[in-house]
Amino acid sequence: MDGSVYSAEIEQQLAAAARICDRRDTRLTSLRRQVLALVLDTERPATAYDLLDRLRAHHKGAAPPTIYRALDFLLEQGLIHKVERLSAYIGCVQHGHGHDRAAQGDAVHHAAQFLICRQCGTVLELEDGEIGSAIGDAARRVGFRPLASTIEIEGLCSRCAA
């Protein structure tokens, strides 16, 4: 199936993802697992076509739909995030509370925030509850029911601000 072996950390994340999908009765196929591994195996967010190029090394004949379909699945499962400002994809940090809320569209609890440095391009993921609940409150106040959220802050990271 999928002969590749990744670092211990990634293997662990892949195993966790497999358990999550198993519990949900969704299918982390070989292809999806490979794409997830590629997303995890990078510091910075990767674009779909970056991933496609890398996928092609081990998966001859992959085309744009190949990668986009896999990404769509992984997004739905809350295993990865899309950074809209970069049109790029990044692994979801693993937290103790699990990812099961994501599939239920729990925007408040699964809301991630990204800090994007203009200078060096690094992306830091936060998961700040204050922000999440402030958004939830504001939305509720106007009768809006949040399902998913994008919070991205562009600026200068501590290193580059100096």
Added chain:
Amino acid sequence: MDGSVYSAEIEQQLAAAARICDRRDTRLTSLRRQVLALVLDTERPATAYDLLDRLRAHHKGAAPPTIYRALDFLLEQGLIHKVERLSAYIGCVQHGHGHDRAAQGDAVHHAAQFLICRQCGTVLELEDGEIGSAIGDAARRVGFRPLASTIEIEGLCSRCAA
């Protein structure tokens, strides 16, 4: 120069924009003014190519760079917002406190939030201070200096939730 006439409300917004640019010594040229008018003259966020089509009606020979350069200027000046999830542009709601902070990259005070309805596609703009300051706090905690932010919440508007 620019013979078109818009509704009283839009004319007022255009005049306000002109004053802002004047104060800042930036140039709201005829073309930029026209594009701003097109963005303002629509309920929903418009894509760049929508705007381009409409611009062409009065501005023969307009090409993609024509519209993108104007949009870049208007974004810099804080006169419009980009809704990343829709790759679309929308006018900035006018508030009493003015827009001068935008040019200084004051992400906290100029941070807008968009509520995007999955069902009917309408976009509601909020400007909730709680969210802004929660973001500012969280960023500061990790030594990050925010310059611009994107906050977009997808879900169901009050009408469609029923």
Added chain:
DNA sequence: AAGCTCCAGCTATAGTATAACGTATCATTT
């Protein structure tokens, strides 16, 4: 086995955005 559903291969095309270079316009200085 027939029928169903989901997954993936594959080709084509739609939609979004920028590079690069030349010309014009405007403000300032001389």
Added chain:
DNA sequence: AAATGATACGTTATACTATAGCTGGAGCTT
């Protein structure tokens, strides 16, 4: 007013991002 420099715009081409639509195949249910 002419020279200079900076900014804006015209124009062509191209890069980058994403989806439509159809086909076959794998696995499950009846």
